[in-house]
Amino acid sequence: MNTEALDSLDPKDLDRHECKACGYVYEPAKGDDSNNIPPGVAFAQLPETWRCPVCGARKSAFANIGPVGNPSGFKENLGYGLGVNTLTPGQKNILIFGALALGFLFFMSLYGLK
Secondary structure, rough: OOHHHHHHHOOOHHEEEEOOOOOOOOOOOOOOOHEEOOOOOOHHOOOOOOOOOOOOOHHHHEEEEEEEOOOOOOOOHHOOOOOHHEEEEEEHHHHHHHHHHHHHHHHHHHHHHO
């Protein structure tokens, strides 16, 4: 990966963009191998002739979904709840599946009672 190109980018340029038609996500840190776009090229710097590598949609069909690790949900709702609104999707998965595994272990421990 070209770290010099990534270091020179503004943090706003590292935002990922998702195709509204098919769900493909363009990530500047990875680039686009199918169109010979090297890592470190921001979405705004892509040529106007660039198309979605999955469905062929134009750049105007993409929506900014923010940087990697961005908390899920609407920005105005992140302050509500029990503190889980600011968790990233990966952290939420660990919390949910960890609680399920713990509940399963407690359930299985009931077989040890006499």
